[in-house]
Structures are given as C-alpha cells and as structure tokens.
Amino acid sequence: MVKNLPVTVSNEAGWRCHGNLWSNLREICELLHIPAPACSGEEEALFQHVRFKAGQRVHTIGQDFDSLYIVNSGFLKTVLIDEYGNEQVLSFPMKGDLLGIDGIHNQHHASEAVALSDCDIILLPYKTFAAMGRTYPELENAMYGVMSRELVREQSMIGMLSALSAEAKVARFLTSLGESFSQLGYSGKCFNLRMTRHEIGSYLGLTLETVSRTLSAFNEMGFISVDQREICLLDTNALKTLRRLPPAKARSKVTEKVTEKVSVLVGKKLLPQWSNETVVAA
Amino acid sequence: MVKNLPVTVSNEAGWRCHGNLWSNLREICELLHIPAPACSGEEEALFQHVRFKAGQRVHTIGQDFDSLYIVNSGFLKTVLIDEYGNEQVLSFPMKGDLLGIDGIHNQHHASEAVALSDCDIILLPYKTFAAMGRTYPELENAMYGVMSRELVREQSMIGMLSALSAEAKVARFLTSLGESFSQLGYSGKCFNLRMTRHEIGSYLGLTLETVSRTLSAFNEMGFISVDQREICLLDTNALKTLRRLPPAKARSKVTEKVTEKVSVLVGKKLLPQWSNETVVAA
DNA sequence: CGAGAGGTTGAATCGGATCAAATCAAGTGG
DNA sequence: CCACTTGATTTGATCCGATTCAACCTCTCG
Structure with a gap:
C-alpha cells in the first residue's frame, strides 16, 4: 500500500486548495467512530487532506466519482438540484461524516457537497477504500456499517418529512x-x-x-x-x-x-x- | 464455502414457512442485476429460499440482524413505526430488490418488511455476503453499488416528499x-x-x-x-x-x-x- | 454611505387534512 | 341464500397550517 499521490479533485479550476496534512488509517477510523484494525505496522496508507473555503464545492452533480470524502473539520451541505434548478438540501455534514457514497452506484455523483465554512476534508480514494475492506476484514463490516447508518438516517428523515x-x-x-x-x-x-x-x-x-x-x-x-x-x-x-x-x-x-x-x-x-x-x- | 444450513429467521412462531429451493451465486447476481464473477467452479455457495404468505413479516423492527434478503417473487412493503404506533411506509420492494440493509448498522433491524402478497425470498446471510466480497473482488464493488443505489433512491424520495x-x-x-x-x-x-x-x-x-x-x-x-x-x-x-x-x-x-x-x-x-x-x- | 443578502413579521390565500357519510367487496355464520 | 360484519374506497363539506406575497428591518461589506 503506497501513499496516495495528490489527485485533482475536480476539473473546475481555481477553487481548489491543496492541504499539507496526511492522516493514517487509525486516525480515519477514529474520525468515523469505527474500531481500528490491528495495525499491520509501518507500511500504512496515508490519506491526503484537502482544504475548501466556504462556498466551494467538494463534488458536483454528474462529476466522475473516484473518491469518498471524510470531513475532518468544517460544515457543509449536500444538495440535489431539480429540473428547475431548485436546491433540495439533503444533509448538513460535519466532522466525522462520510461524503460521496451516492457516487458509487453509477460512477457519477448524484448530489453536490458545498462547504458552508472553511473545511478540512480527507480524501479517501474509492479503490483504496475497497482495498481496505479486503486487507482488514474487521474493517469491511464497519464500512458496510457506515453506509447502513447513512441509509437509516435518510429513512428517519423520510419519516420526519411526511409525518x-x-x-x-x-x-x-x-x-x-x-x-x-x-x-x-x-x-x-x-x-x-x-x-x-x-x-x-x-x-x-x-x-x-x-x-x-x-x-x-x-x-x-x-x-x-x-x-x-x-x-x-x-x-x-x-x-x-x-x-x-x-x-x-x-x-x-x-x-x-x-x-x-x-x-x-x-x-x-x-x-x-x-x-x-x-x-x-x- | 458450504451450503448454508436452514436457520430460524425469527423467534416469532407460526408464520414461518420453509421453502425447498436453493439458488447459486450466479442466479443471485442475475436477480440483483450485477455482473456475476468468473465462476470458481463447483464448490459454490447455495442460498436458501424462504416463502412468506401475504401479511407475514420477513423481519421486524428491533430484530437481531444476521441476514439480508433478496426478493425472488412477490410484493412487499417496508415500514417504520413511530412512537404512536403509526406506520410510515418506506418502500415497496419487488423482485430483485435487496432487503435488510438497515440492519447492518447496529446489528438490529431499523425497519420492518411485510409481504403484501405471497413471496419467495432468498436468504443471504450477512457473513456470507461479506465473505463473497472478499472471495470475488469484482463482486465487492457491485455490493457497494447496490447499497449506494438504495441511498440514491432514498435521496430522491426525500426530494420528492418535500418539493x-x-x-x-x-x-x-x-x-x-x-x-x-x-x-x-x-x-x-x-x-x-x-x-x-x-x-x-x-x-x-x-x-x-x-x-x-x-x-x-x-x-x-x-x-x-x-x-x-x-x-x-x-x-x-x-x-x-x-x-x-x-x-x-x-x-x-x-x-x-x-x-x-x-x-x-x-x-x-x-x-x-x-x-x-x-x-x-x- | 448605499447596496444587497439574509431575516423578520403581517395579511390573505390555498392545498391538503380532517370529519363525516355512503358505497362496495369479501367474508362469516345462521 | 340472505343478514350482518368488517375493511377498503369514494365523495362531499369544512377547516386549518403552511405557503405566498409583501413590507420592512438588520446586518455586512465595498
């Protein structure tokens, strides 16, 4: 497992800032509130931090999906855009939340994540994410768990909206x-x-x-x-x-x-x- | 990988019927509309079918989670129950849909699945599900994809409900x-x-x-x-x-x-x- | 200072909920 | 077979909560 090279997050120019921090797997697990796997020692993956200023987009609708995002600090909103251009706010992610899951389905993001304040986001390339599950079987369960948690959250949102x-x-x-x-x-x-x-x-x-x-x-x-x-x-x-x-x-x-x-x-x-x-x- | 022994689906007595059919991995992948992995030959897992009569519950809220369910035939509803005992319908699953994902999060089902007609459901034990991802890496991506698809579906449901x-x-x-x-x-x-x-x-x-x-x-x-x-x-x-x-x-x-x-x-x-x-x- | 975005508040309206009653379908038992 | 029940559906009349429209206020920032 090697250090992930800096990747361009979006094709949109000008709004992207490179961070200079890197997190290891243990830090990421802490952030996501999942048990860290028994550490395999030194040859650990490192994950890049990226900073976004208020108003910037972490990902946009239709954008190619290749990475998940973990919020390390800051506040965001995720939105859907309907046929009239109206925004539908779906969630207000903050520290410890996982973004971008909706992109796995068909390799394109279905929603948009916008920073409401300056944010520090950790890049979690999907390939690495998937590989982690295979490398650390204990982790795989936790990953399904995080996705399941999102699903349950949205279900209770539906219940709240209609009742x-x-x-x-x-x-x-x-x-x-x-x-x-x-x-x-x-x-x-x-x-x-x-x-x-x-x-x-x-x-x-x-x-x-x-x-x-x-x-x-x-x-x-x-x-x-x-x-x-x-x-x-x-x-x-x-x-x-x-x-x-x-x-x-x-x-x-x-x-x-x-x-x-x-x-x-x-x-x-x-x-x-x-x-x-x-x-x-x- | 061995044939899954018949398991008791619920502690509730009387409403449970054993089916007599078994499906292999390829059939399951077809049902879920995901590419089947290159078959590893004979030593394949088989998955049990269970039949439910109209009105029976496939799983109930709070029930211990240990299996996912794939609808092979029939129609169901999934519901949330609020503090007053009111039902909130979340979805109407039918052939090819995956049920029970909400249970992964904390090992208990957060919703209830009720058969609206006689149903034939395939039992997909979670342990087997997770193992499949590791055995067939191509499958893992598809599994995340299925969960992601559910999430996107619920997101658009939220948009529809409020707009x-x-x-x-x-x-x-x-x-x-x-x-x-x-x-x-x-x-x-x-x-x-x-x-x-x-x-x-x-x-x-x-x-x-x-x-x-x-x-x-x-x-x-x-x-x-x-x-x-x-x-x-x-x-x-x-x-x-x-x-x-x-x-x-x-x-x-x-x-x-x-x-x-x-x-x-x-x-x-x-x-x-x-x-x-x-x-x-x- | 002025402009503009965000926020508050009031008055009128309307869409969907609520309440109520009649109809219809499917049992059930004498 | 018919009287009776029960649950689902339709339809009407009314009501109310949230939207809409509009005016005004309050920050912030160039």
Whole structure:
C-alpha cells in the first residue's frame, strides 16, 4: 500500500486548495467512530487532506466519482438540484461524516457537497477504500456499517418529512443539531447555525418564512433564544417532546382519546403547554 | 464455502414457512442485476429460499440482524413505526430488490418488511455476503453499488416528499411503478396495485383520501383508468410531466415568468391542460 | 454611505387534512 | 341464500397550517 499521490479533485479550476496534512488509517477510523484494525505496522496508507473555503464545492452533480470524502473539520451541505434548478438540501455534514457514497452506484455523483465554512476534508480514494475492506476484514463490516447508518438516517428523515408538523420538524432539527455538536465536544446548548433559513427550510421541507416564524415562536415560549444564527437551547425536553397529533388514519384505538387531548395542549396557538411521553403514556 | 444450513429467521412462531429451493451465486447476481464473477467452479455457495404468505413479516423492527434478503417473487412493503404506533411506509420492494440493509448498522433491524402478497425470498446471510466480497473482488464493488443505489433512491424520495404537490407525487408513483413492472417483464401500462390507498398515502406523505381523490381526478382526465386496485396508465407522458410550480424561493429568474404561466395551466382545478417539458423550455 | 443578502413579521390565500357519510367487496355464520 | 360484519374506497363539506406575497428591518461589506 503506497501513499496516495495528490489527485485533482475536480476539473473546475481555481477553487481548489491543496492541504499539507496526511492522516493514517487509525486516525480515519477514529474520525468515523469505527474500531481500528490491528495495525499491520509501518507500511500504512496515508490519506491526503484537502482544504475548501466556504462556498466551494467538494463534488458536483454528474462529476466522475473516484473518491469518498471524510470531513475532518468544517460544515457543509449536500444538495440535489431539480429540473428547475431548485436546491433540495439533503444533509448538513460535519466532522466525522462520510461524503460521496451516492457516487458509487453509477460512477457519477448524484448530489453536490458545498462547504458552508472553511473545511478540512480527507480524501479517501474509492479503490483504496475497497482495498481496505479486503486487507482488514474487521474493517469491511464497519464500512458496510457506515453506509447502513447513512441509509437509516435518510429513512428517519423520510419519516420526519411526511409525518411531522412544521414546529416538530424545526424542534427536532435543533435538538439533533445540538446532539451532534455535543458529540463533537462543542456545546450542545449554544451553537451557531452555519446555514441560512432558506437552507434549513429546504432541508425540512418548509419555507424560510415558516422556519423563521417557528424559531421566533420557540424564542417567545422560552424554549430557545435566537439572535440571528446564534441559538441557545433552553428547554431541550420541551423541544424533543413537542409534536402534533399524528394523522388519525393510523392511530390505534388505545391512543385515540389521549392524542386528542394532546392536540389541545399542543394546539395551533403554541400554548405554553406541550405534549410529552408521560402524558401520552398516562 | 458450504451450503448454508436452514436457520430460524425469527423467534416469532407460526408464520414461518420453509421453502425447498436453493439458488447459486450466479442466479443471485442475475436477480440483483450485477455482473456475476468468473465462476470458481463447483464448490459454490447455495442460498436458501424462504416463502412468506401475504401479511407475514420477513423481519421486524428491533430484530437481531444476521441476514439480508433478496426478493425472488412477490410484493412487499417496508415500514417504520413511530412512537404512536403509526406506520410510515418506506418502500415497496419487488423482485430483485435487496432487503435488510438497515440492519447492518447496529446489528438490529431499523425497519420492518411485510409481504403484501405471497413471496419467495432468498436468504443471504450477512457473513456470507461479506465473505463473497472478499472471495470475488469484482463482486465487492457491485455490493457497494447496490447499497449506494438504495441511498440514491432514498435521496430522491426525500426530494420528492418535500418539493412536489400531491398530484405530482401520485403521478410519479404510478409511472415509476409502471417502469418497475415493465422492467420485470410485466405490462408497464396495466397492473394491479398490491397496496391500499392508505399505504400509498403513507409512502407519499398524503392521506388516503387525497390519494383516492387524485386517482379519481386522473381517471376523469383520461390519464389513467382505475377500477379498485386495477390501474391502466393511458397517458404516461401527461403523468410524467405533471407538476406544480416549484417553491418560488429558489426559482431562477429565467424560468420565473414561464413557471408562472405554467401555474395557470396546472392550476388547482386540474384543468385538462398541464405543464410539460416543452412548454417549460419554450 | 448605499447596496444587497439574509431575516423578520403581517395579511390573505390555498392545498391538503380532517370529519363525516355512503358505497362496495369479501367474508362469516345462521 | 340472505343478514350482518368488517375493511377498503369514494365523495362531499369544512377547516386549518403552511405557503405566498409583501413590507420592512438588520446586518455586512465595498
């Protein structure tokens, strides 16, 4: 296994910066939260870091696929572009996330990854990635695991998009963002949104106005404090349990009356009361 | 590589039927539409078929993961269950689809697969699956490819859920179902829906009433003919191009006036006119 | 300072959900 | 065979949450 030579990431000129750092396999495994294989000693592969400035694209739709990317630092968004040129935000990757999996399928990227802040990205050439699985069988399982995790994440995204109200979507977005931050060692309570209201709205299937209004409402209710992109979660429990009553179609008879009561508590006026697990369970 | 012994698929008793067929690697690759590796001769693995009757579960949420499943025949749905017990339909797998990938992540299934008709499913033990990648390196790439394909499918599902109108969702559902059927050699024009309106609604993020109403409207407009679950697509082009105007937020200036005009054509009353590519491009 | 992007807020509208009722298909048991 | 049940579907009337449209505000940066 040899050191990967610097490769040109894209044919687009001018926006590409070469980094000067290299990571070994152990560092990469740490980043991805997977167990590092028993080290085979010295002849280790090294993986190149590449830096992207805010606004730059790590990969674009249709671009030839030959490498995966691991976020070492910084914040990004991945987007789909529809037939009208509208962006559909799919995720907001940050440190430890794996990018570019969608390109494996037909050797072309199906989505676009854009840096929302200056980013340090580790290049993981696909050939090397595949070879690693064969060289370190323990790793192979972990790699399938990382892809599986992505799949599960998107599944729950689908569930959220089609089942939750606007308030619940925004609330979940905030709490899960907070959890991500605290897992990275930052404060899970107070953090800075790296994305615009528009991007949040696209991600959640809402308009930017609805996002803004909902944040204001949460602020007024004391769930959070907002100052532009500076957010503090004051009542994460309230946010986590805030819901609307589920579509009646599939509601089980047992919860029928209970959820009706909940609907009053979590009514449209966003009263200071809200549903939570214990109420539902009662 | 030895013949896989019959394994108990679930701890739930009574719903499990043993099949008596076995498939080899080549048959499985054909089914998954991936190139079969150069055969290594006789000492081939054989994979057990299991039959499920309509309504039976192939795997349930939380169940220990140890096997993937390939659909050989029949129709299924995969669902998520939320905290209220509501089903969220994620997909309608059919012949050639791979099930259970979501279980790799943490060794437990995150979703549930339910047979909508009698099904013949091939058991693909995960250990064997992983070993195959190492034994046949050409296969490994294809396996990552299959998982990547799933991911891309779910991404476009997310885009569809948050960007399209009810009519467009139902229209796309019908056309893509038709395409799946014709790829399997069945008629892509006339087919039988294996799922209820409720399940379609859950899949598309709509209520069953909206699905029913939309089908009726399409029927009235001559796009399709409906008789219960018997559907015939009469004007697939109309269905494919039927849209609503995209959220104004991200609309580019060039298409602004054009899409406004389109909005009139595809207005809420479902007039006999509708948008299509040529109109938009004009 | 002015321009422009991002953000907030209000008022009106509309699309899809909800509620309700009738119809239809398929059993089930007397 | 018919009365009765049960689940799926259709259709109508109404309601409400989120979008849309619009005005205004607030930063930042040249």
